[in-house]
Amino acid sequence: MIEVKGLRKSFGDKTIINGVDVELRPGMCNLIIGSSGSGKSVFTKCLVGLFQPDSGQIFYDRKDFTAMTTDQKKEVRKEIGMLFQGSALFSSMTVEENVVFPLDMFTKKSTKEKRERVNEVLERVNLKGANKKFPAELSGGMMKRVGIARAIVLNPKYLFVDEPNSGLDPQTSGLIDHLIKEITDEYKITTVVVTHDMNSVMEIGDHIMYLYKGEKEWEGNNKEIIFSKNQRLNEFIFASEFLRDAKDMRMLEETGKIANDRNMAELTQDDAPTLVPPPEEEKKEE
């Protein structure tokens, strides 16, 4: 488990993270969401030690990361896999060389053991046989998968992924989301994903924290999020027309007016206005 207490981070006189407390659930996909500039990346970078917070504590399995020496932090970092924006693959290295890199850095495995491990993770991300390709020869989705393979090659306890879907089409985004979820479940990793992609939120959001101007505004899961009464969160999530429709459908299902098979025939014209409140009415209830 990763536990964050009173985390603060400023740059100059600008406060970016303003006292965040949160527990990131073990063995689950924890999503950090929020609009651009809300502090998602800064928060995550504090968690992995790329930024030094001004105050607050970060506990990895109850051990205070913020109070650790550099060497102790290195030990924790060995247990963290990271995939930051743009995949960050070394363009002059083959897929295999990219993936073996953490093994070279952090282990004393033999060449044979390393090759076996690289093949194992490449197979896990459905890139069997892509060992000798260079990043320039890969599609965006394949590059992400290489990034994921590299992030899990050391069998991490924690996995941090920043905007896994940036630059990908919706279908490929879905595949990457599923891969992240499968890997999280299979290896019981505590995964932290930074995203503004609402499809990802709905698909893999076991636990979600919504950041607003550097503060935790809401937390919950993907079942709860579309029924939240938090106005700021609603403005953020229902910017997507699709989700507004999905919420209306769920409300109709819950009242039993339409079956789960989405048999719209059961919905009569008269039912619709009472079952689907217009957005203005919802706002008044806040």
Ligand SMILES: Nc1ncnc2c1ncn2[C@@H]1O[C@H](COP(=O)(O)OP(=O)(O)OP(=O)(O)O)[C@@H](O)[C@H]1O
């Ligand atoms: N190294 C830095 N020095 C100064 N300011 C920074 C630094 N890194 C981030 N910031 C500022 O912190 C604020 C939050 O940035 P951050 O990248 O965390 O936002 P975000 O929520 O991840 O946004 P996006 O979704 O656009 O990636 C921004 O105003 C940004 O300019």
